[in-house]
Amino acid sequence: MANWSLLGYAGPEPPERVAAARQAAGRTEHIFQMLNSSITADTSLDFDAVVIGSGCGGAVAAAELACAGHRVLVLEKGKYFSLSEMSGVEGEALDQLYERGGLVSTEDTGLAVLAGGTFGGGSAINWACCLRTPDYVRQEWATEHGLKRFATDEFGDALDAVCKRINVTSTGISHNRNNELFIDGCQKAGYEVEDAPQNMADVSPGAPGAGFICAGDRYEIKQSMTVTFLRDAAAARVPAQFADRCKVSEVTHSKGVATGVRATIIGSDGQPHQLTIRARVVVVACGSINSPALLLRSRLPNKNGLIGKNLRLHPVSIVTAKVPAGAPDVVSWEGAPMTAVSNECARGPFGDNYGCKLECPSIHAGLGATGVAGLSKPGKHFKQEVLNLRRLTSIIVLVRDKDSGEVRLDKNGEPRLYYNLSEHDQASMLDGLEKAIRIAAASGVEAVGTTQTALGALRTLPPMSMVEARAAAVDGLVADVRRVGFPLYSVTLISAHQMGTCKMGSSAQTSVVNADGQNWEVSGLFVSDASVFPTSSGSNPMLTTLGIAHMVAQQIKRQLQPSSRL
Numbered sequence: 005m006a007n008w009s010l011l012g013y014a015g016p017e018p019p020e021r022v023a024a025a026r027q028a029a030g031r032t033e034h035i036f037q038m039l040n041s042s043i044t045a046d047t048s049l050d051f052d053a054v055v056i057g058s059g060c061g062g063a064v065a066a067a068e069l070a071c072a073g074h075r076v077l078v079l080e081k082g083k084y085f086s087l088s089e090m091s092g093v094e095g096e097a098l099d100q101l102y103e104r105g106g107l108v109s110t111e112d113t114g115l116a117v118l119a120g121g122t123f124g125g126g127s128a129i130n131w132a133c134c135l136r137t138p139d140y141v142r143q144e145w146a147t148e149h150g151l152k153r154f155a156t157d158e159f160g161d162a163l164d165a166v167c168k169r170i171n172v173t174s175t176g177i178s179h180n181r182n183n184e185l186f187i188d189g190c191q192k193a194g195y196e197v198e199d200a201p202q203n204m205a206d207v208s209p210g211a212p213g214a215g216f217i218c219a220g221d222r223y224e225i226k227q228s229m230t231v232t233f234l235r236d237a238a239a240a241r242v243p244a245q246f247a248d249r250c251k252v253s254e255v256t257h258s259k260g261v262a263t264g265v266r267a268t269i270i271g272s273d274g275q276p277h278q279l280t281i282r283a284r285v286v287v288v289a290c291g292s293i294n295s296p297a298l299l300l301r302s303r304l305p306n307k308n309g310l311i312g313k314n315l316r317l318h319p320v321s322i323v324t325a326k327v328p329a330g331a332p333d334v335v336s337w338e339g340a341p342m343t344a345v346s347n348e349c350a351r352g353p354f355g356d357n358y359g360c361k362l363e364c365p366s367i368h369a370g371l372g373a374t375g376v377a378g379l380s381k382p383g384k385h386f387k388q389e390v391l392n393l394r395r396l397t398s399i400i401v402l403v404r405d406k407d408s409g410e411v412r413l414d415k416n417g418e419p420r421l422y423y424n425l426s427e428h429d430q431a432s433m434l435d436g437l438e439k440a441i442r443i444a445a446a447s448g449v450e451a452v453g454t455t456q457t458a459l460g461a462l463r464t465l466p467p468m469s470m471v472e473a474r475a476a477a478v479d480g481l482v483a484d485v486r487r488v489g490f491p492l493y494s495v496t497l498i499s500a501h502q503m504g505t506c507k508m509g510s511s512a513q514t515s516v517v518n519a520d521g522q523n524w525e526v527s528g529l530f531v532s533d534a535s536v537f538p539t540s541s542g543s544n545p546m547l548t549t550l551g552i553a554h555m556v557a558q559q560i561k562r563q564l565q566p567s568s569r570l
């Protein structure tokens with residue numbers, strides 16, 4: 005923090021200013037009451053449905069079931085933070101709100117993996133970019149995976165319903181400087197670009213808090229799960245109950261029927277206690293890293309061995325560029341981060357719709373400085389370059405991975421991720437990096453580079469007036485990017501989208517859950533999160549997750565007998 009002012013980084017606003025902004029916008033915080041306060045010993049409880057995980061998939065399931073009159077308990081392993089308990093400081097947010105403090109990676113450490121790990125799951129820290137499942141993905145899931153629902157109005161209506169609830173809009177969206185440069189560069193390069201709808205209460209320029217939605221949304225500007233579906237669940241006629249710091253270790257089942265869960269909960273005495281829940285329906289919504297881990301720990305027959313397989317990560321690489329001195333600063337932490345998207349290379353180099361999307365990331369001082377470290381020599385050069393943080397603009401290349409990895413359990417029963425970037429997906433990534441470099445160059449930047457360490461610092465380009473020399477320099481950089489490729493440990497790759505590890509399908513031989521989201525081997529056990537995606541969604545997965553959860557919840561409601569209604 006001591007160096008923030010040197011970097012021109014203002015940091016988060018003080019709590020009074022945040023509270024005033026919230027009040028001016030007429031937003032009232034809902035304080036969730038946690039079951040933990042009544043727990044002082046090992047405890048057993050009965051519910052109609054227990055939902056494990058309070059993220060995107062779990063929140064929709066909880067709201068739908070509670071609003072239908074069922075007795076619902078939501079168990080979340082992360083901590084619930086009220087708004088005043090969050091600081092908005094990037095490092096603290098990583099530590100408190102992200103899965104394992106933001107330190108997850110694939111087993112070979114070749115790819116950093118970010119996921120939500122707090123009440124609200126990924127929705128608490130994500131970037132509010134709301135893209136519907138592309139039609140070609142819906143068709144693929146319907147035809148190649150036998151899941152006809154995805155090509156019908158049933159899924160379309162589910163998407164409409166969740167979009168309405170989280171206030172998805174593209175009307176009147178304002179773009180920060182990073183997105184403006186991206187749009188301008190796309191247009192000048194002749195590439196397709198469009199607005200990315202947002203689930204924000206305020207999309208106007210300078211909307212308070214829009215730049216800080218990645219660090220715990222103290223302004224409640226983002227219509228995340230704590231503001232929408234979890235609140236609906238809490239407000240139901242039979243209010244759902246919630247517990248945080250409650251890690252489910254196992255789903256219990258007998259003779260092929262789910263009976264409940266076993267968990268460890270931190271009680272009001274600050275001590276861990278065993279919590280045993282009996283429930284007629286168990287909804288697993290722990291996300292694509294932890295849902296397969298939970299099922300594997302629960303000793304399901306897993307006859308086809310597919311639990312944990314089919315891990316898709318939407319691997320991301322970044323192109324960073326510096327605007328000329330004297331041009332308006334970029335200040336990429338100001339304003340909503342991801343408001344535009346280019347599908348220019350979505351079809352991919354092989355024309356199979358496994359290409360990539362180009363978007364703008366949220367970059368605050370910590371992440372920005374880390375990026376600069378990879379683009380500069382250690383010591384003095386790094387110090388010089390990091391002082392240019394306000395001038396840096398970034399584009400992410402987000403690959404729809406065709407090939408997959410796997411989640412396995414380690415000896416402690418914790419998930420480990422195994423994943424390699426396949427040749428197919430490397431080709432998509434290279435295609436995207438080339439386009440992103442050309443977009444940045446077209447927008448008039450002074451220097452541009454990738455996270456391939458072999459290429460070193462940002463490469464300075466001749467000025468825009470030297471058209472041919474500049475074009476040759478860009479071509480040279482693109483050629484170098486393609487030549488270097490992605491040797492392990494020589495490029496920064498990131499995933500914020502985990503999918504597919506409890507795959508949905510039309511046959512017990514080829515999938516983990518059926519089209520209703522129900523496990524083939526244990527009835528009453530449903531999975532309702534991004535882990536059921538048959539393949540990668542090719543779009544940022546929040547809306548697809550919410551839509552599937554909405555659809556699965558209708559099936560669960562049908563299964564729960566009327567006798568359970570109060």
Ligand SMILES: Cc1cc2nc3c(=O)[nH]c(=O)nc-3n(C[C@H](O)[C@H](O)[C@H](O)COP(=O)(O)OP(=O)(O)OC[C@H]3O[C@@H](n4cnc5c(N)ncnc54)[C@H](O)[C@@H]3O)c2cc1C
Nearest residue numbers: 057059060061081125126131132133252291533534544546
């Ligand atoms: C930095 C970042 C930015 C993103 N930006 C966007 C975006 O702009 N647009 C978009 O569409 N998507 C975005 N995403 C992705 C999106 O947030 C996720 O795809 C989505 O949250 C997945 O939903 P889920 O239900 O599968 O899991 P999650 O939302 O991650 O929820 C899973 C929850 O289960 C809890 N849990 C896990 N194991 C247990 C257990 N054993 N017991 C109890 N609880 C458990 C976890 O703590 C977590 O809270 C982003 C993700 C990240 C990390």
